[in-house]
Amino acid sequence: MASYYEKIGGAPTVREAVDRFYVVVLDDVDLKPYFDGVDMARLKRHMVMLLCSVLGGPEVYEGHDLADAHRGMGVTGEDYQRVGGHLIGVLRELGAGEDVVEHVVATLGAVRGAIVEQPAEAAG
Numbered sequence: 001m002a003s004y005y006e007k008i009g010g011a012p013t014v015r016e017a018v019d020r021f022y023v024v025v026l027d028d029v030d031l032k033p034y035f036d037g038v039d040m041a042r043l044k045r046h047m048v049m050l051l052c053s054v055l056g057g058p059e060v061y062e063g064h065d066l067a068d069a070h071r072g073m074g075v076t077g078e079d080y081q082r083v084g085g086h087l088i089g090v091l092r093e094l095g096a097g098e099d100v101v102e103h104v105v106a107t108l109g110a111v112r113g114a115i116v117e118q119p120a121e122a123a124g
């Protein structure tokens with residue numbers, strides 16, 4: 001059975017998704033300030049490896065542990081939801097099926113605790 005990675009078109013699709021993802025994130029005025037001074041080339045490289053491996057590709061994630069990478073940023077639950085929504089949005093844009101989307105949503109749920117440091121101000 002084809003992996004999610006193969007189904008969406010492998011590394012080229014993941015690279016395109018990550019490029020589009022950070023365009024959307026940096027275009028979001030609530031999120032942009034987090035990325036001031038960040039080496040975006042390195043961040044993209046790490047995000048591509050992470051997403052490839054999450055989707056079942058052969059790439060190995062070599063970035064920092066997600067909790068270490070985000071410690072001290074004060075990422076709120078609301079920010080997290082927005083970032084996750086942008087990622088799902090670009091995956092859909094690139095033709096990812098619901099099975100892929102569900103897998104990524106589940107993974108986002110699983111790593112949320114490592115990244116979020118403050119509760120969302122309000123639900124919904």
Ligand code: HEM
Pocket residue numbers: 031034035038039042043046047050062063064065066069070073075079080081083084108115
């Ligand atoms: C939604 C799930 C998220 C995933 C899977 C994720 C993944 C990553 C990865 C792989 C890195 C690179 C770590 C490294 O280079 O070693 C990173 C760094 C970073 N993330 Fe996230 N992230 C997520 C959510 C967020 C959110 C919600 C924010 C802020 C609103 C954020 C802000 C950042 C910033 C600013 C960096 C750069 C840190 C630095 O280089 O100093 N991330 N993230």
